[in-house]
Amino acid sequence: MSWPAAACAAGSWSAPAGCSRGSRGKGLQPRTLEVFDDLGVIDEVLASGTEFPPFRLYAGHDVVWERTLLQMLGADPIEPSPQTPYPLPWLLPQWRTDEMLCRRLAGLGVEVEFGTELAGFRTSDDGVTATLTRDGSVEVIRADYLGGCDGGRSTVRKHLGVGFEGQTFDTERTLVGDVRVDGLDGFFCHLLTRDGDLANRFSFWNLPRTGYYRFVASMAAHEAPEPTLAALRDLLVTRTGRTDLRLHDLRSIALHEVHARMVQQFRIGRVLLAGDAAHVHSSAGGQGLNVSVQDAYNLGWKLAAVLGGAPEQLLDSYEAERFPAAAAVLGLSTALHRHYFAPPSESDPGTGPALTQLGLGYRGGPLTDEGRAAPGALQAGDRAPDGLVRTADGATLRLFDLFRGPQFTLLGFGRPGAAEPFERRYPALVRARTVTSSTVTSPGPGGLVDDGRVKATYDATEKTLFLIRPDGYVGAVSESPDAIHTYLRRVGAR
Numbered sequence: 492m493s494w495p496a497a498a499c500a501a502g503s504w505s506a507p508a509g510c511s512r513g514s515r516g517k518g519l520q521p522r523t524l525e526v527f528d529d530l531g532v533i534d535e536v537l538a539s540g541t542e543f544p545p546f547r548l549y550a551g552h553d554v555v556w557e558r559t560l561l562q563m564l565g566a567d568p569i570e571p572s573p574q575t576p577y578p579l580p581w582l583l584p585q586w587r588t589d590e591m592l593c594r595r596l597a598g599l600g601v602e603v604e605f606g607t608e609l610a611g612f613r614t615s616d617d618g619v620t621a622t623l624t625r626d627g628s629v630e631v632i633r634a635d636y637l638g639g640c641d642g643g644r645s646t647v648r649k650h651l652g653v654g655f656e657g658q659t660f661d662t663e664r665t666l667v668g669d670v671r672v673d674g675l676d677g678f679f680c681h682l683l684t685r686d687g688d689l690a691n692r693f694s695f696w697n698l699p700r701t702g703y704y705r706f707v708a709s710m711a712a713h714e715a716p717e718p719t720l721a722a723l724r725d726l727l728v729t730r731t732g733r734t735d736l737r738l739h740d741l742r743s744i745a746l747h748e749v750h751a752r753m754v755q756q757f758r759i760g761r762v763l764l765a766g767d768a769a770h771v772h773s774s775a776g777g778q779g780l781n782v783s784v785q786d787a788y789n790l791g792w793k794l795a796a797v798l799g800g801a802p803e804q805l806l807d808s809y810e811a812e813r814f815p816a817a818a819a820v821l822g823l824s825t826a827l828h829r830h831y832f833a834p835p836s837e838s839d840p841g842t843g844p845a846l847t848q849l850g851l852g853y854r855g856g857p858l859t860d861e862g863r864a865a866p867g868a869l870q871a872g873d874r875a876p877d878g879l880v881r882t883a884d885g886a887t888l889r890l891f892d893l894f895r896g897p898q899f900t901l902l903g904f905g906r907p908g909a910a911e912p913f914e915r916r917y918p919a920l921v922r923a924r925t926v927t928s929s930t931v932t933s934p935g936p937g938g939l940v941d942d943g944r945v946k947a948t949y950d951a952t953e954k955t956l957f958l959i960r961p962d963g964y965v966g967a968v969s970e971s972p973d974a975i976h977t978y979l980r981r982v983g984a985r
Contacts (some may be wrong), residue, residue, distance in 0.1 A: 513743030514669050514698055514705045516780025522848035523595040523781045524577035526788050528681035529895050532591045540583030540701040547679040550687040551732055574876040574948050584698050609646055614761045637762045646767035651759050655750030662717040668744035669703045673737040683731040693730045718744045753821055757810035765790055770817045782820045788814055792961035801983025816851050860978050862969030867950030871968045875959045878945040897961050898922050905953040907938050917984050
């Protein structure tokens with residue numbers, strides 16, 4: 492059941508052919524870091540990236556101010572804790588994220604096929620027939636389900652004829668890419684202007700351990716230049732007056748429209764849409780890649796469960812849970828786009844907590860069962876926090892290490908042995924542990940000892956049972972074992 496961390500080959504980066512060369516989604520939010528912890532790549536992610544650097548605003552050559560990310564967001568300082576081990580966004584070029592995930596999949600025996608195009612598909616009540624083209628050859632495959640994760644221009648979505656509602660900011664364009672820059676000092680998000688006017692900024696983000704910068708310049712559509720190195724150099728001089736900066740070794744460049752769009756259905760029979768195929772965002776706030784990871788994390792375990800014999804209706808909960816979550820994030824990123832870099836005010840105190848996606852959950856959804864008459868602070872549908880406990884032999888254990896893997900995890904608070912019968916009854920589905928007080932002399936086989944902080948974090952009584960889903964959210968909370976049995980049968984227990 493355990494998924495060990497992948498080995499980190501620091502300094503060696505040979506992305507598989509077909510991976511993006513650009514940094515693109517360079518910001519990993521705290522909830523995404525928790526997903527990568529579960530997938531066994533967190534050590535490599537942390538070793539290869541860094542915390543977001545401060546922002547530095549220039550007027551010509553002069554520095555106007557420096558502000559941290561939290562100051563820009565109007566958020567209070569956040570420190571790591573046993574409950575939230577990764578409280579801050581992490582800066583990592585997307586090509587490195589892609590490589591780590593491809594290498595992790597290869598270690599699990601899964602090959603990602605690049606250079607392969609979906610030419611078309613048809614669906615039936617019992618599956619999907621897809622036509623693929625690769626190197627001039629055609630292959631027809633039959634599958635139970637099709638996941639449309641093919642980006643904002645999704646072939647799958649267009650083939651289905653699903654509406655993509657929202658807006659395109661037709662009068663705006665954004666020039667983005669990666670380039671080397673000679674003449675910039677310090678590790679910052681450098682906001683270059685002529686006179687301190689942020690509306691006409693040219694931004695360079697240091698990309699950790701690469702020697703490259705991510706550049707971003709927004710403009711009116713009619714002012715958009717050709718996406719070339721020469722045009723990039725000219726735009727930099729026009730916007731900043733700086734002739735001392737040398738741009739070279741252009742790695743990637745693209746001119747983007749800004750969209751805020753979303754489908755009205757995430758599931759159409761045997762086809763499920765996720766990521767940019769289902770919703771596209773402004774880059775403001777660094778949400779797009781992260782909400783896409785959450786889509787896949789939510790959908791993946793449900794597909795596995797259904798293919799393993801769980802009721803097909805379990806897949807209906809994917810749309811029911813992810814539609815409102817994605818809509819909320821889309822609203823946030825659009826609001827940030829409209830007043831990006833505006834300082835917080837008393838009426839708009841900042842959006843730092845929402846950006847982390849730690850607060851997004853599924854309370855009241857179809858796959859949550861809050862069985863207490865008086866629910867606590869942590870409820871069914873919420874993210875399950877991390878924490879530290881001791882095993883019977885005195886070793887320290889993180890809850891996230893206990894949760895890691897494709898199974899459900901049951902935490903029972905109270906007398907020794909309260910939760911373990913579930914694991915004996917559902918050995919392939921449930922990992923069960925009882926959390927007892929440090930005053931208990933013997934926690935029993937497999938029991939865990941808590942100094943009181945985990946119980947407080949989970950706001951648990953001595954009889955509470957917390958069932959944690961494979962994606963790290965609380966599925967059910969009850970003081971009744973029968974309620975937990977009922978929930979497990981809903982998700983495929985036999």
